[in-house]
Amino acid sequence: xxxxxxxxxxxxxxxxxxxxxxxxxxxxxxxxxxxxxxxxxxxxxxxxxxxxxxxxxxxxxxxxxxxxxxxxxxxxxxxxxxxxxxxxxxxxxxxxxxxxxxxxxxxxxxxxxxxxxxxxxxxxxxxxxxxxxxxxxxxxxxxxxxxxxxxxxxxxxxxxxxxxxxxxxxxxxxxxxxxxxxxxxxxxxxxxxxxxxxxxxxxxxxxxxxxxxxxxxxxxxxxxxxxxxxxxxxxxxxxxxxxxxxxxxxxxxxxxxxxxxxxxxxxxxxxxxxxxxxxxxxxxxxxxxxxxxxxxxxxxxxxxxxxxxxxxxxxxxxxxxxxxxxxxxxxxxxxxxxxxxxxxxxxxxxxxxxxxxxxxxxxxxxxxxxxxxxxxxxxxxxxxxxxxxxxxxxxxxxxxxxxxxxxxxxxxxxxx
Amino acid sequence: xxxxxxxxxxxxxxxxxxxxxxxxxxxxxxxxxxxxxxxxxxxxxxxxxxxxxxxxxxxxxxxxxxxxxxxxxxxxxxxxxxxxxxxxxxxxx
Numbered sequence: 001x002x003x004x005x006x007x008x009x010x011x012x013x014x015x016x017x018x019x020x021x022x023x024x025x026x027x028x029x030x031x032x033x034x035x036x037x038x039x040x041x042x043x044x045x046x047x048x049x050x051x052x053x054x055x056x057x058x059x060x061x062x063x064x065x066x067x068x069x070x071x072x073x074x075x076x077x078x079x080x081x082x083x084x085x086x087x088x089x090x091x092x093x094x095x096x097x098x099x100x101x102x103x104x105x106x107x108x109x110x111x112x113x114x115x116x117x118x119x120x121x122x123x124x125x126x127x128x129x130x131x132x133x134x135x136x137x138x139x140x141x142x143x144x145x146x147x148x149x150x151x152x153x154x155x156x157x158x159x160x161x162x163x164x165x166x167x168x169x170x171x172x173x174x175x176x177x178x179x180x181x182x183x184x185x186x187x188x189x190x191x192x193x194x195x196x197x198x199x200x201x202x203x204x205x206x207x208x209x210x211x212x213x214x215x216x217x218x219x220x221x222x223x224x225x226x227x228x229x230x231x232x233x234x235x236x237x238x239x240x241x242x243x244x245x246x247x248x249x250x251x252x253x254x255x256x257x258x259x260x261x262x263x264x265x266x267x268x269x270x271x272x273x274x275x276x277x278x279x280x281x282x283x284x285x286x287x288x289x290x291x292x293x294x295x296x297x298x299x300x301x302x303x304x305x306x307x308x309x310x311x312x313x314x315x316x317x318x319x320x321x322x323x324x325x326x327x328x329x330x331x332x333x334x335x336x337x338x339x340x341x342x343x344x345x346x347x348x349x350x351x352x353x354x355x356x357x358x359x360x361x362x363x364x365x366x367x368x369x370x371x372x373x374x375x376x377x378x379x380x381x382x383x384x385x386x387x388x389x390x391x392x393x394x395x396x397x398x399x400x401x402x403x404x405x406x407x408x409x410x411x412x413x414x415x416x
Numbered sequence: 417x418x419x420x421x422x423x424x425x426x427x428x429x430x431x432x433x434x435x436x437x438x439x440x441x442x443x444x445x446x447x448x449x450x451x452x453x454x455x456x457x458x459x460x461x462x463x464x465x466x467x468x469x470x471x472x473x474x475x476x477x478x479x480x481x482x483x484x485x486x487x488x489x490x491x492x493x494x495x496x497x498x499x500x501x502x503x504x505x506x507x508x509x
Contacts, residue, residue, distance in 0.1 A: 242464035253460035255437070256489070300435040304466045304490045309417050311431045344460050400456040 004108050023189060024196035029203050032229035033061045035383055036221055037236060038208050038244055040064025041073040042184070043361055043368065044236035045191035046376020047383070048200045049107075054377070055384035058199035061230075062192075063223060065207035069188025072238045075306075075338030076369040077261050077283060077295040079274055081118040081179035083138050083145050088394040088406050089347065090141035095391055096374025097143075097178060103373055109190030111182050112288065118179030119153065121277040121323075122172045130410070131174040138176075148173045156273055159324055167322040168280050181274060181285055187372055211247040217356035218248065234359040234383050236375075239304065239339025241362035248355050252362065253344055253400050257298040258308040258337035259366050260316075264330040266290030278410075280319035291333065294320060298340060298366060308337040340365050345405040350378050351388045351396030359383050360397070418492045423499055424479045436472030438462050439484045440504060466490055470504050 002008050002021055012020055035051060037044045040062045051057045064070075080100055082093035104110050122128040131147065138145040150162045153173050162170045192202055203225070210222035211233065220229035235244045239256045267290050276283040281297040296316035299308045313335060321328045343349065343363035348371070350361045361379040364371055378392035388396055399405055419427045444450050444458055463469070469489045474482045486496040486505065496505045 240466070242462075243466050246465070251457070251461040251463065253456070253462065255462050255464050256466075301430075301487075302437075302464065302469055302471065302489050303492065305492060309430060311417075400460045401452040403452075 023193040024202055027201045027203065029061060029063075029206065029223070029225055029228050030201065032220070033201070034059040034230065035232045035234065036060070036228060036230040037062045037234045038221070039071075039236040039238065039240075040068045040188075040192070040202060040204060041071050041236065041238060042069065042187050042191065042372035043238070043364075043375050043379070044234075045188055045195055045202070046372050047234060047236055047361065047379045048202075049191045049195040049198070050377045050380035051384060052195060052198035052200055054380060057384055060195075060199075061201045061203055061228065062195070063206045063208055063221070063228075064202070064204045065224075067204055068192055068202065069185055072338040072340065072368060073184055073188045073372075075261065075336055076184055077285065077293050078181040078184045078287075078369060079118060079179070079276075079283065079285065080113070080182055080370040081176050082143055082370070083118070083120070083134070083174065083176045083179065084408055085134055085137055085410055086406050086408065087141060089408055090138065090143055092374055092378065092391045092395065093371060094141070094143050095377065096371045099373035099377060100182065101178075103187075103190070107190040107194045109186060109193055111186045111190050113180065113182040115178050115180040116273050116285075117156070117175055117177045118274040119148065119157070119173045119175050119276065121153075121170055121275065121279075122174075123168045123170065123277065123279050125171065127279060128171045131172065134410070135174050143176070144178050145174055145176050148175045157271065157275060159270055159326055160275065161323060161325055168277070168319065170323075179274065181287075183288070184369060187369075191372075191376070208244065208247070211244070211358070213248065213355065218358045231357050232359070232383055233357060234361065234379060236361045236379065238362065238364070238368060239341050241341045241360065245353075245360065248353070248358050250353055250355065250358075252349070252360070252397075254341045254349075254363055255302055256304055256339050256341050257301070258303045258305065259295070259298045259340045260308040260313050260335060260337045261293065261295040262313060262335040263287070263291040263293050263333050264327070265333055267292065267330070270326075275323070277319070277323065280323070281316050282320045282323060284320060284324070292327065292330065298342065299337075304339050306337050306339060340368075342366070344400075346408045347406040348375070348395055349397055350375060350392040351382055351398075352386070353397060418494070420473060420485065420494065421497050422475045422478060422481075423483050423497055424481055425475060428475070428478060432475060432477040433473045434476040436474060436482065439470040439472045468495065
C-alpha cells in the first residue's frame with residue numbers, strides 16, 4: 001500500500017485523484033486468528049496496530065458490528081489532555097499524550113493533532129484552590145500544567161465573559177498547553193490503515209453474538225458471519241462492554257449512559273483553545289470546519305439508545321451562553337449521543353479477566369478518546385504477554401475487590 | 417425523553433424524576449462474613465443490560481417517593497411500575 005507523502009499527492013494529482021488505492025482491505029474472516037479484538041473503534045484498532053508493531057503478532061482480526069469508528073470514536077468532542085490527579089492516571093494518560101505527539105508520523109496518516117491547549121475554569125474560591133492543588137500534583141508528575149489569571153484567560157480567549165457580575169464568574173483556570181484536539185475519524189482510519197498494512201484483518205459488519213468457552217478459557221467468538229476461533233479475545237467495546245462481558249458470563253462494575261454533544265453552524269476562527277468547566281458541565285472548542293463543538297454531562301439513567309434527553313443539553317447550553325454570550329445567536333446543526341461505560345471510580349479497566357484468554361479494555365466512561373493510543377498500547381502489551389504492563393497494572397479488575405480504587409471524579413467528572 | 421407513570425402522581429416527564437440505578441440490590445445480611453469479592457459484587461458490579469432493566473426512580477419534583485420501574489434501556493419503553501418492597505414482575509415481559 002502506498003505511503004502518503006507530498007510525492008504521492010503530486011503523482012495522484014496527475015490522474016485527478018481518481019486512482020488512490022484503498023486505505024485498507026475488506027477481507028473475508030478466516031477460520032481462526034491468534035488474537036481477536038471485538039470493536040473497531042479507535043481503541044480496538046490501536047490495540048491491533050500495537051500488537052502488530054510492538055509485539056509482532058499480525059494474525060489478528062478486528063471485528064466491528066457496524067462501520068469503523070461509528071461508535072464513540074465518531075461521537076466524542078475530540079479533546080486530548082493528560083492533566084489527571086493521581087500518579088497512576090498521570091502515567092497512563094501521559095503515555096497516551098506522548099504517543100499522540102508522534103502519531104501522525106508513526107501512522108503516516110494526518111490525525112490533525114492540534115496542541116491548542118486545554119483550559120479548566122474555576123468559578124469560585126474552592127474551585128481555584130482545588131485546581132491549584134491539581135496543577136501542583138500534575139507538575140510533580142512531570143506533566144505540564146499551569147494556573148491562569150482571568151486576564152490571561154481573556155487574552156487567550158477574547159470571547160469569554162470574565163465580568164465579576166457574571167452568573168458564573170471566572171476566577172482563574174488551569175491550563176495544559178500540550179493538550180488539544182485531534183480529528184477523531186482520522187484516528188480510526190489512520191490506525192486501521194496502519195494495522196492493515198501490517199497484516200491485521202479488519203472485518204466490518206460482523207457483530208459478535210457469543211463467546212465460546214471450553215473449560216474456563218475462551219476458544220472463539222460466534223458472529224453474524226459465523227464462528228471464528230481464537231485463544232485470545234480482547235474486548236474494546238466501550239458502552240457495550242457489559243453486553244460483551246455477559247456473553248462470557250462476567251458481571252462488570254460498569255453502567256452505560258448516554259453522553260451528548262452538539263455542533264453549531266460553522267464560524268470564522270473565534271476560539272483557538274479548548275475551554276472546559278466541570279462545575280457547569282460545558283466543554284467547547286472550534287473544529288477545523290469552524291463549527292463550535294460542545295459537550296454536556298451524561299444523562300443520569302442507564303441507556304444504550306445513542307440519544308439523550310433534551311434537558312441535558314438545555315442545561316449545558318444555558319451555562320455555555322453565560323460563559324460565551326455570543327453563542328446565543330448561533331444555530332445548532334447536529335446533536336447526538338454516544339454510550340459511555342462509566343466506572344465507580346471514573347477510571348478505566350484494562351487487563352485480564354477471571355476467564356483465561358479473555359481481556360477487557362473498558363470503563364473509560366466519558367474520556368476514552370484522549371486515551372486511544374495509550375490504551376491500545378497497554379492493551380496490546382496485556383494481550384501479548386498475558387499480563388498487564390506496569391502502566392495499566394493499577395487499572396485491572398482486581399482493584400474492585402482489593403479496594404485500591406483510583407478516584408478521578410475530579411479530573412473526569414464531566415469534562416473528558 | 418419519556419414519561420414515567422408515578423404510582424402516586426400519574427404520568428409525568430422524566431425530568432421530574434431522579435434516578436436511583438439498578439433495583440433489588442440487597443444490603444448483605446451478614447456483612448462480617450462477606451469475602452472481598454462478594455463486597456465487590458454488592459458495591460460495584462451491575463447487571464447493566466441492553467434491554468429490560470429493573471431500576472429505581474424517585475419523583476423529585478412531585479411526591480418525592482421512591483418506586484421501581486422496568487424500563488428497556490434501548491427503546492426506553494416502560495413495561496412495569498411497581499412499589500418498593502413488591503416482588504418484581506418478570507423483567508423479560
